[in-house]
Amino acid sequence: MSKKLHLTAFMRPVSLHTGSWRYPGSYPDANFNFGHLKSFAKKLEDAKFDAFFMADHLAVLNMPTEALKRSQTVTSFEPFTLLSALAAVTDRIGLAATASTTFDEPYHVARRFASLDHISNGRAAWNIVTTSNPDAARNFGRDEHLEHSDRYRRAREFYDVVTGLWDSFADDAFVRDQDAGIFVDPAKIHVLDHKGRELQVRGPLNIARPVQGWPVVVQAGQSEPGRQLAAETAEAVFCSPRDIDAAKALYADIKGRMRSAGREPDHLKILPAAFIVIGDTEDEAKAKRARLDSLVHYDSAIASLSIALGHDASGFDPDAPLPAIPESNASKSGRETVLRLAEQEKLTVRQLAQRYGGYAGLAFVGTPETIADEMQAWLDQSAADGFTVVFPFLPQGLDDVTGRLVPVLQRRGLFRSEYEGTTLREHLGLPRPANRFFS
Numbered sequence: 001m002s003k004k005l006h007l008t009a010f011m012r013p014v015s016l017h018t019g020s021w022r023y024p025g026s027y028p029d030a031n032f033n034f035g036h037l038k039s040f041a042k043k044l045e046d047a048k049f050d051a052f053f054m055a056d057h058l059a060v061l062n063m064p065t066e067a068l069k070r071s072q073t074v075t076s077f078e079p080f081t082l083l084s085a086l087a088a089v090t091d092r093i094g095l096a097a098t099a100s101t102t103f104d105e106p107y108h109v110a111r112r113f114a115s116l117d118h119i120s121n122g123r124a125a126w127n128i129v130t131t132s133n134p135d136a137a138r139n140f141g142r143d144e145h146l147e148h149s150d151r152y153r154r155a156r157e158f159y160d161v162v163t164g165l166w167d168s169f170a171d172d173a174f175v176r177d178q179d180a181g182i183f184v185d186p187a188k189i190h191v192l193d194h195k196g197r198e199l200q201v202r203g204p205l206n207i208a209r210p211v212q213g214w215p216v217v218v219q220a221g222q223s224e225p226g227r228q229l230a231a232e233t234a235e236a237v238f239c240s241p242r243d244i245d246a247a248k249a250l251y252a253d254i255k256g257r258m259r260s261a262g263r264e265p266d267h268l269k270i271l272p273a274a275f276i277v278i279g280d281t282e283d284e285a286k287a288k289r290a291r292l293d294s295l296v297h298y299d300s301a302i303a304s305l306s307i308a309l310g311h312d313a314s315g316f317d318p319d320a321p322l323p324a325i326p327e328s329n330a331s332k333s334g335r336e337t338v339l340r341l342a343e344q345e346k347l348t349v350r351q352l353a354q355r356y357g358g359y360a361g362l363a364f365v366g367t368p369e370t371i372a373d374e375m376q377a378w379l380d381q382s383a384a385d386g387f388t389v390v391f392p393f394l395p396q397g398l399d400d401v402t403g404r405l406v407p408v409l410q411r412r413g414l415f416r417s418e419y420e421g422t423t424l425r426e427h428l429g430l431p432r433p434a435n436r437f438f439s
């Protein structure tokens with residue numbers, strides 16, 4: 001059987017492009033309008049997308065008011081509230097949410113995902129993040145973000161605790177014998193009693209084992225400890241490689257680390273984020289993107305650049321090259337990507353900021369056929385197992401993907417025409433994990 005693409009939709013915010021809400025015909029209130037979000041989820045499900053993904057940021061991004069007042073990308077619904085509501089109005093599409101290992105507690109995280117997995121009949125996924133926005137610390141009683149290595153150490157232990165809690169009950173622990181009056185078999189309950197360096201959690205979890213055994217585990221950091229965490233734990237990776245060569249290197253690295261960790265490489269799907277703009281011709285698609293980019297104000301652009309750098313760029317000379325930027329405690333891979341782009345393309349601060357103000361990551365801009373060609377090349381060359389689709393504006397940009405690109409992918413046998421099963425694990429071709437405490 002030939003390989004097929006997996007597609008997830010990046011839906012928090014509904015578009016990452018700062019100008020998206022101003023694009024003609026777009027819904028400016030889409031982030032907070034449940035009716036719109038429901039219709040997006042249903043269209044994605046009709047197109048057989050693997051999952052609807054809600055990122056999460058725990059703070060209004062660290063940007064000045066001049067930029068904040070222009071941005072729709074910093075505010076949106078809390079993921080579990082939204083995904084629980086969407087679970088009730090969809091049947092098949094996976095429902096993925098970010099939860100932070102730095103600012104949350106494993107007992108809370110395990111419960112929420114187990115609940116979402118039951119409510120949705122096996123469609124939940126947890127995107128493990130250590131949290132990229134340093135400002136989140138101030139919303140959780142701390143002055144500073146944890147050090148990068150400390151947050152990854154906590155994340156690794158956090159994963160062990162959450163998965164251990166999901167295994168609290170054997171799959172058949174709830175006997176519910178009405179005649180005998182026995183609801184649950186105590187021999188099939190495991191008390192985790194975790195006492196680690198960072199976390200102490202007794203357990204058991206107060207919810208039955210999730211439908212999928214464990215909700216699908218996703219990872220989204222690309223630094224050295226991020227890749228290692230992915231190789232040891234993740235079943236999908238959301239990443240942001242700048243081009244196919246960078247993606248191939250990342251793909252080979254993570255799958256190689258999996259082999260070293262004794263895992264089967266096919267049990268993890270690498271899904272780079274791709275911004276997709278579709279036109280009748282390539283020129284029309286490029287013109288749409290240029291129009292969209294023109295809707296980003298310089299104040300927003302420089303703020304986005306500062307966030308990507310982890311360093312305030314507002315005082316830099318806009319028409320000079322980027323000065324030396326010290327390492328910070330923010331995202332490592334973000335800073336490196338900006339520095340490389342600035343150097344490779346010899347961009348001034350202003351040019352770099354314009355790039356970051358819109359959408360700076362990987363973009364496929366063309367006709368449905370040219371984009372399908374690119375996606376096929378990524379799949380064939382082991383650069384990706386699929387994509388995390390970022391829409392340029394909504395509803396039109398989403399309709400273009402579901403109504404124009406997906407049919408081309410389906411005709412070429414590159415994407416499913418029907419769901420293979422009912423759970424997200426089945427869509428992604430992932431095994432159901434055994435319970436580590438019960439056979």
Ligand SMILES: Cc1cc2nc3c(=O)[nH]c(=O)nc-3n(C[C@H](O)[C@H](O)[C@H](O)COP(=O)(O)O)c2cc1C
Nearest residue numbers: 055056098131132221222223226238239331332333
């Ligand atoms: C597609 C995608 C989705 C992400 N979603 C989130 C998110 O929801 N919340 C968050 O704090 N960071 C998110 N990130 C950022 C990563 O979790 C991570 O913080 C960032 O890549 C830097 O990590 P690193 O220092 O390990 O490279 C996302 C990244 C990508 C590529």
